[in-house]
Amino acid sequence: MQVFKSFFKILKAQKAGIIIYTAIILVMLLVMGKAGTGNEDVFEQTGYTIIIDDEDDTEVSRGLKEYLLSIHEEKKGDFSEDQITDLLYYRSVLAHVVIPKGFEEDVKSGRNSGVQLRSDDSLPVASYLESQINAYIKHLYNYLSVGETFAEADSKAKNDSDYSRLVTMSQSKNANENRLDSVNVILFAAFSLMGIILSGLLPVLFKFKNKGVAERTAVSSYRPEKRVLELSLATVLFSFVVFLALAAMLYFLAGKKYDVADLGLYALNLFTFTVVTALIAIMIAQLPISGSTSQVGMITNVVSLSLSFLGGIFVPLSVLGEGVKSFGRFLPTYWYATAVEKIETGAAFSEIAVCLLIQLLFGAAFIVVGIICARMSENKSARPAKSEN
């Protein structure tokens, strides 16, 4: 296991680069993950502190007041006009609602209720309250006009105008958005995986491919197949460790939002893509280039960024243009993203399996290209002389 052991000794020397790359990617993943969880509060029902002056003091006006105070908080007290203006100015109170005399009659006859609203124009409070008031009055009028008693109409109007139900819908939508954030994290994992594996593997593989070292190895009694096997094993082991680390990170960031089956599918998809990425690294290492530090950095960025952009890792597939999508179909990242999309939408396993299979086919294609490149460079190597006899 001479080559295998040396592989990790050389990899150890690359640890600074790998750690920096990994740290940057993990920070990005963390930011993406946390951004999703922060959105949960955005749609919480918001109540304002308001003052309500009920000049009508009827069952309808009291019904409206009751409805409004089920959402908002009342600033109690006996305030003068000037004091109310000050309270609004300093935003101790966000709105002043005046239910005028004759309100009940106006509502029952379907006329404009004339409820007055005062608030800071720079805030959307007025329109928010206005829509609540109008909703209640509209529903109440409708129920009263079909002969319902006030108690029934009031109850139904309050129920129909219940913003908390809308908020519940919003929260449900919010949950989906959190899932979407998690999906973005899972998609981004493909880019992370390529970045870490390529930046870690390529420098080491190129070291073994260095002309002097390769020739020294070639003239030795170490069989080439053994060397290739050990290099492949080391590549697989390193890639698997990166996969495990990323999978653990993803579980930490998004795992709670999925059931075990989905998690398993996501892990399978990421593992498949890990295999493909390792094969990409092996293929690149066979290209007729020197593999200097700058070249490796450039290759890592070009490959991981272009595959991510064109394959729907950074931009959702639904947003990509048809032209890009058509091109993307020839990239493994596209099928990784498609698999993620299918798992997210609860597609049948057979559909997901097709995506995984296509990724593996890409992997096979990469290794074939790698073998061709290796054969071309080996053309210079020796073969037995033609017999003169």
Add this chain to the structure above:
Amino acid sequence: MSDTVVKITNLVKRYKELVALDNFNLEIKKGEVFGLLGPNGSGKSTTMNCVLSLLAYDEGEIEVFGERMEPSRYDLKKRIGVVPQNVAVFDELTVQENIDYFCGLYIKDKETKSKYVEDAIEFVGLSDFRKFKPRKLSGGLLRRLNIACGIAHKPELIFFDEPTVAVDPQSRNKILENITELNKQGATIVYTTHYMEEVEQICTNILIMDRGKSVASGTSEELKKMIKNTENVVVDIKRLPAEKIEELKKLSHVYEVSYVSDRLTIKCAGGRHNISHVIAFFEKENIEYDRIYSELPTLNDVFLEITGKELRDKED
């Protein structure tokens, strides 16, 4: 059992139209320090790479240890060591780790390998640098590491491909000492270079090649006997009229006179006391000179006379 370690018969290697090796023949006996001498592009490295199965060849036969050499002959490869011209080690591994890696390509047994690695480190004098990474070593020490990586597995046949190129004199001497010591320990050495002094210093048998062909072979003395030149009288002199050069050519045993950059070189074939005749000529003609000395022909003279060109490149 034959004592021939390497035998090359009618080897032909072409690079498209260019014939790098043209029916090249070579035989290296066990225990020799065999010098493969020739200018850049003469085919030395090509020959070596063909023997080592690093390069395909078009025609001919190569035998190592009496058996046909092929890329899959790992049993033969195990008995061969190579020290390439350029330092070929891992920058990320220490001196010890590098030697261990390359030794491990030949030796499986862990204990034997450890012992061989220790021996190699001591042999090239890198004991104090075993934990150093190559980038911390000087050029000379790097060359020694390069040698250690090639000989750690104690091969019977060792190829040295111009191991002293761009090396300071002290390290060069150390390397040549190492090679001689390896030979004393029983290894057959193949030494390719275009430094004739080194070849004369350490090689027991020499083959001069040019344009892919063997132009002469034998010991240093045998090679020198092949040529007309037996002595060169060299004079540092300013302003020598052309007619005097013509007169010098008429001296007995003198067959060629050249005057370049205030240095007069008089080539003699046979005869004794040639330098006395030249001094007598200058005294008779009342010509002043700075320094006069006599030297025996070098391998460069051999090469020059056989091929009509200098062995060493101008930049060397």
